Amino acid sequence: MSKIVICHRVVRHLRIGNYFHCIFATFDTMEGKISLISKKNKRLVLSFTVLQFLVIIVRIWSIATTRADLLESIFGIAIASLTVIGFVVRCDPFPDDVQVQFLNYIFSSKDEVSDRGATRYLNLLALFFDVVEFTYYSISTVLGLLALFLPCQPGLTSSIICSSEGVLLSGLIFKFLYLFFFPALEFLIYMQVAVGTAYNFVTVLLTGVTFLWLECAFFIKCYQKELADLADYRKIQIFEKILNSCTREGIFLKFVILIPSLQVLMSLVAIKMFHSGHDLLAVMFCWMYVIILGSTLLTFSAAAKVYGTSTKWIQGCKGGERKKYARKMHRSLIPLRLHFGNNFVEILTPLVVQEYCVRQTVTFLLLTK
Numbered sequence: 157m158s159k160i161v162i163c164h165r166v167v168r169h170l171r172i173g174n175y176f177h178c179i180f181a182t183f184d185t186m187e188g189k190i191s192l193i194s195k196k197n198k199r200l201v202l203s204f205t206v207l208q209f210l211v212i213i214v215r216i217w218s219i220a221t222t223r224a225d226l227l228e229s230i231f232g233i234a235i236a237s238l239t240v241i242g243f244v245v246r247c248d249p250f251p252d253d254v255q256v257q258f259l260n261y262i263f264s265s266k267d268e269v270s271d272r273g274a275t276r277y278l279n280l281l282a283l284f285f286d287v288v289e290f291t292y293y294s295i296s297t298v299l300g301l302l303a304l305f306l307p308c309q310p311g312l313t314s315s316i317i318c319s320s321e322g323v324l325l326s327g328l329i330f331k332f333l334y335l336f337f338f339p340a341l342e343f344l345i346y347m348q349v350a351v352g353t354a355y356n357f358v359t360v361l362l363t364g365v366t367f368l369w370l371e372c373a374f375f376i377k378c379y380q381k382e383l384a385d386l387a388d389y390r391k392i393q394i395f396e397k398i399l400n401s402c403t404r405e406g407i408f409l410k411f412v413i414l415i416p417s418l419q420v421l422m423s424l425v426a427i428k429m430f431h432s433g434h435d436l437l438a439v440m441f442c443w444m445y446v447i448i449l450g451s452t453l454l455t456f457s458a459a460a461k462v463y464g465t466s467t468k469w470i471q472g473c474k475g476g477e478r479k480k481y482a483r484k485m486h487r488s489l490i491p492l493r494l495h496f497g498n499n500f501v502e503i504l505t506p507l508v509v510q511e512y513c514v515r516q517t518v519t520f521l522l523l524t525k
Contacts, residue, residue, distance in 0.1 A: 162278060163263045165285035166190075166359055169351070172292065177204050178348040179355045180251035181259075189260045192253055204348060208243050211313055211345050215239060218315040222308075226524060227432055232311025234425045234441070235299070241414050242349030245356050248406075255360050255402045262367050274370050281366060284450060288358060291447050292350045298440050300343040307334050313345075314338035356407045357415070357451060364399045365458045365494060371395060372462055372492060376469045386485050396462075396492045408496040411455065416509055419448045420516045427521065456509055459494040459501035466492040 170190065173179035177200040184191045193201070215236040219229065302309060308318035317330050317338075324334060371392050378384035403409075422445040429438035470489045493500040 159263065159278065161282045162285070162363065165282055165289075166259070166263070166363065169285065169289065169355065169359060172289070173351045173355055176344070176347050176351055177201050178246060178352040180248075181256050181355070189264070190256050192251060192256060198251075202249060205243070205247060208239065208246070208345060208348060211341070212236065212239050212243055214313050214316055215311050218312070219310045222310040222315060222318075224310050227428055228310055230425055230428055230524070231437070232309065234421055235311035237418060237421055239345060239349055241418055242353050244414065245407075245410055246348070246352035252402065252406075254398070258364060258398055258402050259360065261398075262363065274373060277366070278370075281362070281454070284454065285358065287450075288350075288354050288447060291443065292347055292354075295350065295440065295444065296343045296346040299346050300339040303338045303342045304335070307338065312338070313341055357411055357455075361403055361407050361411060362451065362455050362458070364403065365455060365462065368392070368395055368399055368492065368494075369458050369462045369465065372465050376465065379469075379473075386489070389489065392492065396494075400493075400495050404495040405497065408494065412496045415448060415452055416513050419445065419452060419513050420520065422448055423513070423517045424520050424524075427517075428524070452509060452513075453506060456501060456506040460503050460505055462492045462494060463501060464503045 167183045170179070170181055170183045174182050174193065174197070177197065180193055180198060180201060181190055182193045182197075183189075192198075215232070219232045219236060222232075224232070299312075303312050303314040306312070307314035307324055309315060314334060317325050317333055319325060324330070375384055375388055375392055378388070422441050426438050426441035426445055429435075429441060470486075470491060473486065
């Protein structure tokens with residue numbers, strides 16, 4: 157039942173992504189599975205990617221040319237960083253259909269989750285999907301309102317209609333841009349950033365890592381009851397190889413590099429906003445920090461669980477077989493590993509990542525004091 161709930165969340169997120177033309181996958185209601193979008197819609201996604209690139213140039217230009225204090229500059233850099241990260245994650249003119257096939261395999265397999273802990277984790281994952289979806293609309297609306305009430309803030313696209321002294325230019329055309337165009341543009345761009353990033357980092361990566369861990373835990377449970385043999389572990393290894401091929405050099409590597417850095421930046425800006433008295437903006441960045449923290453903890457913890465669970469099982473079952481071929485097969489077993497580049501996630505990786513984030517946040521706070 158929990159797997160069905162996750163599937164419904166994924167389908168809903170795919171439809172949001174198709175509505176805003178920011179992902180290459182869609183849900184085919186006729187066949188009941190995920191598929192790549194049509195060539196026409198693919199051109200729309202690429203066109204909006206180009207628009208996002210132009211917005212990045214405008215954001216960077218406004219930060220570099222506008223006279224602003226340190227707090228305004230940090231705020232502008234945070235807004236620009238969100239767009240840059242979304243662009244880096246989404247910028248893939250040649251989408252990989254293996255990711256789509258991988259998701260279809262996950263949701264078409266039997267729902268074998270019977271453990272209470274696994275069920276609670278899937279319910280937590282479904283709740284996280286809902287929280288991420290709420291973040292799409294809430295943060296996009298806030299950025300649209302910022303373009304309306306703080307149009308000259310560096311980092312916002314509306315700052316290009318302001319003078320170097322931070323004064324809004326007058327005129328009918330500038331008024332139209334200020335009241336309608338730029339707030340709508342900020343809303344659209346962040347929606348594309350959030351949905352495109354969440355599709356790669358949450359729908360593909362986090363969901364894939366979670367179900368690999370659950371498959372491993374279910375196999376060990378069946379093996380202990382003599383309902384499975386070592387050949388079934390080979391099937392899970394194939395599952396692991398496919399997931400690594402989908403994420404190792406792309407999604408997971410980007411996640412490891414970008415998301416902890418963004419977590420450091422969001423925590424820094426939130427603290428600075430609280431100290432300066434901008435409580436509403438501080439709450440917005442705190443909320444984004446919580447979402448990013450949740451994604452890092454869930455992803456790295458699930459990946460570490462995959463490695464830790466498989467390692468413990470291999471160490472515990474070796475030497476228990478009497479037949480020669482079974483002992484040789486035991487010696488050939490290797491733990492399941494989620495790779496990013498040339499590295500892989502170990503048991504202590506989640507703690508190492510959070511220690512890095514805390515250390516960097518403290519360092520930046522001391523430098524900007």
